[in-house]
Amino acid sequence: MSNSAVSPREFAEAGADLELVGITKRFPGFTAIDDLDLTIPAGSFFALLGPSGCGKTTTLRLIAGLEEPTDGRILIGGKDVTDTKAYQRPVNTVFQSYALFPHMTIIENVAFGLKRRGVKDAQKLAHAALQLVELDHVSSRRPSQLSGGQQQRVALARAVVNRPALLLLDEPLGALDLKLRRQMQVELKDIQSEVGLTFLHVTHDQEEAMTMADTVAVMNKGKIEQMGAPQELYELPRTAFVATFLGQSNLFTGEVVSSNAESVTVDSQGAPIVVPKDRAARHSGTITVGVRPEKVTLSTGAVAESAGTNILGPGRITDVSFSGVSTQYEIALPGHSTITVFEQNTSISRMHRDGDEVWLSWSAEHTFGLADEGDVEHDAPRFVDDTPTTSIATRRRAQLKAELEEG
């Protein structure tokens, strides 16, 4: 039997720390997770964010005990649980498919874990959990009689009712429509603050991760690229992957041509770009710097040079797409890859048109410097975002074309 601090027979008083030490998982033919170290402090809401196939779901399954690691240890509350089975761990999962037992009623589903642990008052506790997700009135129905959103809440109740030290959420909101997602996001947050468990949330949806988690770890190819508070990750991405997966970025690669106490200057196709030293991972040689599209201002005339402002131009607008709150421009600059700019549609700003000649400028303190080596701007294989911001119609058309070609 396990000697874990939190025996599955008892309710966890509070969330427990989760520690992954040197976890490696190899499947025949590929390595899903490569020497992963990760510590999630008790009581936090932690999101593991990455594209499909990055190893995040495998990580979750390893923690739940549904897979065995090839190498490394898993510690929950300081105790090694690597060699224990799923049913012996103080961990519960909200499955992506919900995995509600179709042959049991809702209340039987929710009470299942309690009964396995021989908890008295299983029925009462299960009803309380259903009340928490506001579904106690359907407790005698079967899962197939519930809507997707309701099933999701039942899955959540079924996991939470066990008061696990650690609650794992595997893209649980993926199948819900936008409105339900928002509702569930709020509900999850409420439940977390109410019961104080450690939540580990796995998702490919950057918005979901950023709105819900206190800490986000961006995962790529079985490794964690960067970890931190959502705002920190957005404002100061450390790698090209994070810069492009989490929101969009304009990246420029060049030699460092000068530096002073506060900042370094990069030569990008003849234009100087200044980045503060405390916002740059590297300060010499060839480095890649970047700026978020909404930080850039467009001007129709040449912009007067001033200290603390980075200026590029002139370039030509190649695409304009209006999305209500803001307008997205694509700008071709000689020698650079296409630059994206978002402009708020406030009353004073006027729309630019396709083909217009424009200059770009932004405050130097918004520039960030990446840790990647080499020419990321031009060489890096362009990362395909799971949720690209191209218009839905264009995406749908591309999808249809792809399907047609397959068939």
Add this chain to the structure above:
Amino acid sequence: MRGFGKYAIWVYSGIALVFLMIPIVYTIVFSFNDSRRTNIIWRGFTFDNWLNVCDAQDVCQAFGNSILIAVSATFIATVLGTMIAIALVRYRFRFRNTTTLLIFLPLTTPEVVLGAGLAAQFLQAGVPKGLGTVIIAHALFCISFVIVTVRARVAGLDPALEEAGRDLYGSPQQVFWRVTFPLLLPGIIAAALLSFALSFDDFIITNFNRGAEVTFPSFIYTAAARGIPAEANVIASAVFLLAILLVIIAQVGAAIRRRQRANA
């Protein structure tokens, strides 16, 4: 412990599969027995039985009867069963539950009761027993199997496909023959093959209704007391090998297609 558990099911299932194969292998092996009158003791290997099957005339005659019966019964059962299956899924009608019960009941009736019932009826009606009565009897027990098999296929068919056919100027007949029927065909073929196999191998119902006619199974039943000629083993083995070849081709083909789709 866990490793042992995984290992155990492989061994158990392996033994079960070998167990299933024992009499099949025995039957095939003894089709090569150089037997004289009875085919019980191994007397040496020979191809003679295979080369001169119809030397045992009664065996061949019985085999011919069985094929004739199976083809006719399969045809009747498949046509009638397919029609009912389509009606059950696609149309509303009164006495629906009664009809469902009527289809379900033959499946829960032991063959000996079906056989005795038909025989009693033929007796009362003064119908002489013969190939015709056997064909009717076989079609009767095949029809429910056909309905169940084809109904699953019809239920899985998207009604929008037929609507699309009508939308594209197809008359009801054209839509049926060019859209519905081709899509149902795999299910119908499966049902027909099942009927054929059930009919070909049936003994009990046949025995009550055959009169003086001899089918392949009834030949074996009668001959069992005095010894089965090796030619019977030859025919059974040949039918088996042909059927198994067809099934393997179909199964392996399906598995390969699944894998290709999974990799695509």
Add this chain to the structure above:
Amino acid sequence: MAFTAFSAAEQKVDESARKRSPIALFLLLPGVLFLVLFFVTPLISLVLTSLQEPVPGGFFGEYRQALNWQNYVFVLETYGVQAARAFGYAALASLFALLIGFPLAYFIGITLRRFPLLQALALVLVIAPFFISFLLRTLAWKQIFAIEGPVAGLANAIGLLGPGESITGTAFSVVFGLTYNFIPFMTLPIYATLERLDLRLVEAGGDLYANPATVFRTVTLPLAAPGVISGTLLTFIPASGDYINASRDFLGSTETAMIGTVIEANFLVLQNYPAAAALSIVLMAVILVLVAIYVKRSGTEDLL
């Protein structure tokens, strides 16, 4: 596949998608007439025949219609043993077929999921017995069990079988033959349900503190219940009416005669049609009652 007949009977189709049409009548009429003519009326014939009485002074096998309830009393007194034996043998054969068929179905439907080619081949092996004569297969066992055979020799050597005793012609060999012949009927419907089993439910069970044995009892088995019901009925019904395995030319002896044996003998040899019909009605009635109880109990509530 047709082997899921009993569970498929419960499947629901959206009633609103159906329409009324004269075509329905055209489609239904021939088949329904056929079933009425050759299934319903024969059952009525059987009931009528079972109440007939011999024509006084008539020929052998000549009967006239009457309300002779004594036929039932007669057959139950005379053949009660064979009837009880039939249901006993069929129940044992169903149990053994389940003990062999369930693990086999689990193996093919779940363990072999990762090996599609192996799965397909194992499935072919389970279906294979259907393609070779039922009677020849049964005879093969008789010859394998024969006195001079290797199995009997082994049984003699380890003392299971006394000298001069025979394996065939016993209750053991008849139940053995029935079990063997109906293993595929048990395995295929169970396979059909297990093959569709969502393994994530099994994982969810493990996640919710159920050990493998509990997961099997509370998740896998209830979800496989429709297949088990189907398989048990597909085994029990034909096994209880079978008289090939119990025949003395095959695996049985006069000591192993089942209800099918005496129905056949009364109908085809003794020409005692009323007795054969009465026995058939008894068999049919018992099976219908059992099927109704079984489907009702397991269909509405969980099997275990």
